[in-house]
Amino acid sequence: MARVVIASPLEPELVERLRAVDDRLEVVFEPDLLPPPRYPCDHAGDPAFTRTPAQEERFTQLVSEAEVLFGFPREEPEQIAWAVRIAPKLRFVQATFAGAGQQLAAAGLTREEVERIAWASSAGVHATPLAEWSLLGILALTKGLPALQRDKAARRWREHWPVGELRGQTLLVVGLGEIGREVARLGEAFGMRVEGVSRREGDLDRLLPHADAIVIALPLTAETRGLFDRTRLASMRPGAILVNVGRGAVLDEQALVEALRSGHLTGAALDAFTEEPLPADSALWELDNVIISPHTAALSVHENERIVELFADNLRRYLAGEELRSRIRTDLFY
């Protein structure tokens, strides 16, 4: 029997789905030991939650005997390091969030500890909501939604005000994972000319100056941090629209503010920021041509269901000795 310990809050009916995957799995779920979720699909749970000494002992015992773990406890790097060190039989960890590679990199594990375990993120689960949100950003800025809202507030009727069209425009998708590929699919459906860049293909510096809209769907790694620096932002086509649904620190926010203020870029739609929550004094709040979403564009009522679907498939693969889906690369941590 492979012991699977649920270390992140989850709906009991979804735990039942995991129990039905295979008789060789013993799925352990003791919700009293986990921080209660504050809202649907809250994977970290209430930070105010504490275990009694007896509960702490029980949780430690369960984790120490785990072969498979669902969720990084509290989504914290220190907690994942703790789990790895007390659980000698641990072989597979399924994280509940897509950027789990970052937390794994920050856990301070030795190479041997990292390699002993197969790590999977939830990459892919958020492709639909984030791709839809990316198109929302491109459409809103192409059609001048901020100005329409201003006019509406002022009860102003413009006599003549042509707006742009997506058809025939060039869309550059940076990061061609699950999210990026779905963005590309939607862009094509709108008649856009779609270009893409991943680690293995595409030349960002050649494509960037020719794109009317750019969607960034990159993980944060040592290579992507600051990738959209002042020089690259300056090389973007005048009037371009920038969307970021990956991680905030891939772009230089100060340089972006300047490019938006000067009118070099038409606008930006951002779901991720270098510092979150976005500080109250950030200039991004003041800019009319910026759409801000508080890192919530991926949230969907279907999120846990999709994560459990992925995990169930990964459990089958694990038992069959097959490659896991959304496996985290342990050389680059994404």
Ligand SMILES: NC(=O)c1ccc[n+]([C@@H]2O[C@H](COP(=O)([O-])OP(=O)(O)OC[C@H]3O[C@@H](n4cnc5c(N)ncnc54)[C@H](OP(=O)(O)O)[C@@H]3O)[C@@H](O)[C@H]2O)c1
């Ligand atoms: N806003 C949110 O709430 C939210 C939710 C989910 C995910 N995210 C973020 O979005 C990221 C992408 O998610 P995903 O599910 O699409 O991940 P994914 O399937 O792992 O895809 C990542 C893509 O990024 C590319 N990439 C990695 N390093 C690169 C580099 N240096 N230059 C160019 N491309 C590079 C990869 O290239 P290869 O194909 O060549 O490997 C791959 O195409 C996640 O890592 C996470 O940080 C944000």
